[in-house]
Amino acid sequence: MDHAVVMAGGSGTRFWPESRAHRSKQFLDLTGGGPMIRQTLLRLFPVVPPERVWIVAGIKDAPHLSHRALGIPKRNILLEPEGKNTAPAMAYAAAAVAREDPAAVVLATPADHAIGRVPAFQAVLRKGLRLARETGRFVTLGVPPTHPSTGYGYIERGNPFPGNVRGAFEVVRFAEKPDLPTAKRFLRSGRFDWNSGLFLVSVATFADRLTKFLPEVDREIRRAFHGDRAGFPKRLALAYRRMTSISVDYGILEKEAGILVLPANVGWSDLGTWSSLHEFLAERGDNIAFGDVILSDCRNVLVRTDCGIAAVLGMDDVVVVRSGDAVLVCPRSRSEEVKGMWEEIRRRFPTMA
Amino acid sequence: MDHAVVMAGGSGTRFWPESRAHRSKQFLDLTGGGPMIRQTLLRLFPVVPPERVWIVAGIKDAPHLSHRALGIPKRNILLEPEGKNTAPAMAYAAAAVAREDPAAVVLATPADHAIGRVPAFQAVLRKGLRLARETGRFVTLGVPPTHPSTGYGYIERGNPFPGNVRGAFEVVRFAEKPDLPTAKRFLRSGRFDWNSGLFLVSVATFADRLTKFLPEVDREIRRAFHGDRAGFPKRLALAYRRMTSISVDYGILEKEAGILVLPANVGWSDLGTWSSLHEFLAERGDNIAFGDVILSDCRNVLVRTDCGIAAVLGMDDVVVVRSGDAVLVCPRSRSEEVKGMWEEIRRRFPTMA
Numbered sequence: 001m002d003h004a005v006v007m008a009g010g011s012g013t014r015f016w017p018e019s020r021a022h023r024s025k026q027f028l029d030l031t032g033g034g035p036m037i038r039q040t041l042l043r044l045f046p047v048v049p050p051e052r053v054w055i056v057a058g059i060k061d062a063p064h065l066s067h068r069a070l071g072i073p074k075r076n077i078l079l080e081p082e083g084k085n086t087a088p089a090m091a092y093a094a095a096a097v098a099r100e101d102p103a104a105v106v107l108a109t110p111a112d113h114a115i116g117r118v119p120a121f122q123a124v125l126r127k128g129l130r131l132a133r134e135t136g137r138f139v140t141l142g143v144p145p146t147h148p149s150t151g152y153g154y155i156e157r158g159n160p161f162p163g164n165v166r167g168a169f170e171v172v173r174f175a176e177k178p179d180l181p182t183a184k185r186f187l188r189s190g191r192f193d194w195n196s197g198l199f200l201v202s203v204a205t206f207a208d209r210l211t212k213f214l215p216e217v218d219r220e221i222r223r224a225f226h227g228d229r230a231g232f233p234k235r236l237a238l239a240y241r242r243m244t245s246i247s248v249d250y251g252i253l254e255k256e257a258g259i260l261v262l263p264a265n266v267g268w269s270d271l272g273t274w275s276s277l278h279e280f281l282a283e284r285g286d287n288i289a290f291g292d293v294i295l296s297d298c299r300n301v302l303v304r305t306d307c308g309i310a311a312v313l314g315m316d317d318v319v320v321v322r323s324g325d326a327v328l329v330c331p332r333s334r335s336e337e338v339k340g341m342w343e344e345i346r347r348r349f350p351t352m353a
Numbered sequence: 354m355d356h357a358v359v360m361a362g363g364s365g366t367r368f369w370p371e372s373r374a375h376r377s378k379q380f381l382d383l384t385g386g387g388p389m390i391r392q393t394l395l396r397l398f399p400v401v402p403p404e405r406v407w408i409v410a411g412i413k414d415a416p417h418l419s420h421r422a423l424g425i426p427k428r429n430i431l432l433e434p435e436g437k438n439t440a441p442a443m444a445y446a447a448a449a450v451a452r453e454d455p456a457a458v459v460l461a462t463p464a465d466h467a468i469g470r471v472p473a474f475q476a477v478l479r480k481g482l483r484l485a486r487e488t489g490r491f492v493t494l495g496v497p498p499t500h501p502s503t504g505y506g507y508i509e510r511g512n513p514f515p516g517n518v519r520g521a522f523e524v525v526r527f528a529e530k531p532d533l534p535t536a537k538r539f540l541r542s543g544r545f546d547w548n549s550g551l552f553l554v555s556v557a558t559f560a561d562r563l564t565k566f567l568p569e570v571d572r573e574i575r576r577a578f579h580g581d582r583a584g585f586p587k588r589l590a591l592a593y594r595r596m597t598s599i600s601v602d603y604g605i606l607e608k609e610a611g612i613l614v615l616p617a618n619v620g621w622s623d624l625g626t627w628s629s630l631h632e633f634l635a636e637r638g639d640n641i642a643f644g645d646v647i648l649s650d651c652r653n654v655l656v657r658t659d660c661g662i663a664a665v666l667g668m669d670d671v672v673v674v675r676s677g678d679a680v681l682v683c684p685r686s687r688s689e690e691v692k693g694m695w696e697e698i699r700r701r702f703p704t705m706a
Contacts, residue, residue, distance in 0.1 A: 017664070292702060296694050308678025309705050311370070313694050314687040315671070320680065325661025327675045329682055334667040341649050341666050349645060352662050 002129045003104045003203075004048040005093040008037055008057040008065075008111035009083050013342040014273050014335070017326035018304070021346070021353050026112040027064040030277055032290060037111040041070055043118055047125045048107060054078060054097060055111070056089040081237040087251040088243045091210055091221045092236075098203040099225065105133045106206070108248070109198045114280050116267020124264040125200075131165040131260060132200040138209075138253060139200040140171065142193025142261040143268045148183035151272055151336070153195040153249065155261050156186075171259040174249060193263055195249070197270070214251045217243050274319040274335035278302040300332065326352055355482045356457045356556075357401040358446040361390055361410035361418075361464035362436050366695040367626050367688070370679035371657070374699070374706050379465035380417040383630055385643060390464040394423055396471055400478045401460060407431060407450060408464070409442040434590040440604040441596045444563055444574045445589075451556040452578065458486045459559070461601070462551045467633050469620020477617040478553075484518040484613060485553040491562075491606060492553040493524065495546025495614040496621045501536035504625055504689070506548040506602065508614050509539075524612040527602065546616055550623070552606070567604045570596050627672040627688040631655040653685065679705055 012025025019025045026037040033039050037055070044053055050072045057065055059079040067074040078093055090108055097104050107125055115121045124141065132139045142155045158170035174195065178186060186192035210218040220239035227235055253259060269280040278300070281288045287295055291305035296313045303310050305322040312320055319335055321328045330338065346353035365378025372378045379390040386392050390408070397406055403425045410418055412432040420427040431446055443461055450457050460478055468474045477494065485492045495508045511523035527548065531539060539545035563571040573592035580588060606612060622633040631653070634641045640648055644658035649666045656663050658675040665673055672688055674681045683691065699706035 292705075294694065294697060294701065296690070296697070305680065308680070309698070309702050310680040310682070311694055311698060313681070313683035313690055315682055315684065318668070318682070320682050322675065322680045327658065327661070327663040327673065327680055328666070329663070329668055329671070329673050330666035331668065337649070337666055341647065341664055344649070345647060345662070345664060348647065349662055352645075 001052060001101055001104055002048050002107065002133075003052045003054065003097045003101065004044045004107045004109065005090065005097070006037065006040055006044070006053065006055045006109055006111045007086055007089050007093075008055050008061065009080060009086070009089055010110070010112055011083075012112065014339045016338055016342045016345065016353070017321060017323040017328050018306075022060065023064075024058075024061055024112075025271075026110075027061065030271060031114060031281065035064075036114070036271070037064075038070060040109065040111050040113070041072065043115060043121065044107070044109070044125075045071070047122050047129070051076070052101075054093050056080060056093045057111075058083050081233075081240045084240055084243050084245045086248045087210075087214055087246045088217055088221070088240065090206070090248050091214070091217050092224075094203045094206045094210070095221050095225050098207060102203065104203045105129055105200060106203060107198070107200045110270070112271065113196070113198075114267075114269045114271050116269075116280070117265075121264065121266040121268075124262055124266060127165055127167070128200040128262050131163075131168055131262065132202060132205075134164060135260065136202055136205050138205065138256055138259045139168070140253070140259060140261045141196040141198040141200075141264045141268075143196050144263055144265050145187055145192065145194050148180060148187045149194065150177055150180055150183050151276075152270070153177055154183075154186050154192045155195050157191050157193065157261055157263070161260050168260045168262050171261050174254050193261060194268075196264070196268055197249075199248070199253070209252050209256055213255050214246065217246070217251070272336075274302055274321065274330075274338065275332045276335075278319070278332060302332065354405060354454050354457055355401050355460065355486075356405045356407065356450045356454065357397045357460045357462065358443065358450070359390065359393055359397070359406065359408045359462055359464045360439055360442050360446075361408050361414065362433060362439070362442055363463070363465055364436075365465065367692045369691055369695045369698065369706070370674060370676040370681050371659075373677075375413060376417075377411075377414055377465075378624075379463075380414065383624060384467060384634065388417075389467070389624070390417075391423060393462065393464050393466070394425065396468060396474065397460070397462070397478075398424070400475050400482070404429070405454075407446050409433060409446045410464075411436050434586075434593045437593055437596050437598045439601045440563075440567055440599045441570055441574070441593065443559070443601050444567070444570050445577075447556045447559045447563070448574050448578050451560060455556065457556045458482055458553060459556060460551070460553045463623070465624065466549070466551075467620075467622045467624050469622075469633070470618075474617065474619040474621075477615055477619060480518055480520070481553040481615050484516075484521055484615065485555060485558075487517060488613065489555055489558050491558065491609055491612045492521070493606070493612060493614045494549040494551040494617045494621075496549050497616055497618050498540055498545065498547050501533060501540045502547065503530055503533055503536050504629075505623070506530055507536075507539050507545040508548050510544050510546065510614055510616070514613050521613045521615050524614050527607050546614060547621075548602070549617070549621055550602075552601070562605050562609055566608050567599065570599070570604070625689075627655055627674065627683075627691065628685045631672070631685060655685065 012019040154175040156172040158172040161168040224235040224239040292309040365372040507528040509525040511525040514521040577588040577592040645662040
């Protein structure tokens with residue numbers, strides 16, 4: 001059967017002051033359509049029914065993970081004792097899925113991305129699940145690039161992949177976030193897609209490659225799953241303490257041969273920064289406002305306030321965010337640097353980080 | 354004897370969101386040295402002792418006017434039932450002072466201006482009091498202009514005034530806020546000072562000119578003061594309801610002949626806007642911050658927060674103010690327009706104005 005694993009372990013310091021040490025990006029309502037993670041789940045449910053949708057998240061985020069609010073069974077919420085990046089998270093989830101359904105194919109997706117064209121996205125997911133099932137290969141989702149972004153990893157397409165499922169290509173290689181000249185070259189070549197971070201694979205294939213490429217992670221997760229139910233949390237905590245922090249991309253995909261890519265023109269954005277949120281919402285107008293906002297003679301501003309009012313006069317291309325007891329103001333073009341500022345805030349005003 | 358009258362009836366909508374409909378500019382701590390009105394009083398006390406310092410203010414501001422906090426006798430706080438500009442306010446105060454001391458000279462000053470060089474300012478006030486007493490004339494304080502401001506009224510100096518008190522000039526005329534070419538001409542001529550709004554005059558002269566130039570105001574105030582003590586508030590309310598709203602400048606000074614001006618190079622600012630506050634505080638550095646503020650790569654910014662933190666990244670020449678439930682962001686050069694924005698806020702979010 002088809003399962004989905006929503007990886008919700010991220011932090012998202014670049015969305016400070018809305019994201020905080022204890023309120024990660026995936027739990028924010030950035031687009032006005034509800035928390036990112038809930039939007040992610042609602043997009044998946046028509047493809048994979050709620051009882052087969054799983055979430056892997058940090059135990060620190062448990063307060064945000066009401067299974068009733070999320071609409072999935074309680075046992076499908078897998079809590080990691082600490083964050084060790086996506087490879088341990090996927091290893092944990094795949095083991096949980098496989099224990100129930102050894103023939104499962106999983107659709108693994110970040111919890112905090114945005115999709116503009118949902119029906120098209122769902123069609124690609126269905127195709128991808130079929131392709132992963134029929135081929136036993138890893139299938140990644142590539143996003144046709146619209147500009148030479150230096151903020152995304154890239155996937156180089158090779159030959160079209162023959163078979164029942166149309167539109168797939170062999171992957172030549174994964175390229176990490178490039179510098180600008182390289183990104184421009186990628187774009188010109190027409191052979192590169194952005195790496196969406198979403199992939200599909202059977203639990204059998206995943207388990208096999210885990211053993212092969214990340215034997216330590218494999219061993220630790222197996223140990224945690226081996227034993228009585230009552231002792232599981234303790235064994236899992238021990239496993240997590242021992243495992244290296246490593247991503248699926250770096251630990252498995254970049255080493256694996258025969259990966260396929262499905263280009264998906266679905267209005268995807270990873271919503272990496274305030275500026276990319278502004279771009280994602282651009283069709284709503286030049287100025288994007290959430291909450292009680294007064295704008296006077298502004299252009300290309302993103303203004304958000306969670307209570308009270310924000311009045312912005314005569315500004316262009318800025319981000320103004322008031323959330324709780326904090327206010328952020330920066331040019332749109334520099335919203336990437338909020339992450340660095342967050343580090344300073346954590347040092348100087350720890351309760352505000 | 355010498356008395357001082359602090360005119361504290363203004364509103365200061367250009368300092369929104371710190372100033373609000375019920376928190377006027379003179380009660381804000383804009384410079385970090387305490388509320389403007391308290392700074393004004395503390396500057397006066399070495400010149401005029403507290404028992405002869407009076408405040409005229411709106412009854413709506415009574416909650417801000419603790420005589421204990423202000424350090425003057427309770428009976429010296431004169432509450433106007435409604436605001437009718439400075440002529441009725443001064444008429445009320447002058448009548449109260451004259452009832453006690455018919456030979457008084459009063460120093461009338463706005464409550465919400467800032468002075469950079471306090472000892473020099475106090476020396477000029479002493480000189481002005483003497484001059485007003487010896488001549489029986491109105492004496493105004495002129496501020497040598499530093500730039501062709503279009504935000505101030507101007508006073509044109511004529512001949513030096515002979516007599517015991519040095520440094521005074523005859524006033525040729527008062528000029529209202531000029532346009533830029535006129536302001537530049539004024540500056541070049543070397544004959545114009547900014548009108549500080551501060552003046553000194555004997556209560557006898559003031560009463561005489563009030564009868565002459567503003568007989569209606571004179572009559573109403575006389576009526577209010579004529580009768581039993583218990584009925585005074587009611588009579589005053591009636592008088593204020595009937596009086597026209599008019600300023601001392603427009604109603605008396607511009608019509609009066611023989612006014613004197615004392616140029617006063619005392620670091621005066623009327624703190625009319627956020628930008629003028631920034632200029633007044635410029636010696637503290639390019640960036641001015643009040644409260645828990647984090648600035649990263651900013652130039653010439655004024656950032657204030659009354660609680661929580663304000664983080665500003667990569668901005669130049671902006672004002673960021675968070676006060677209570679409101680945030681304001683605007684370029685320094687446009688802080689004059691906050692007044693207009695306040696009107697919109699009052700319409701759309703009345704509780705925030």
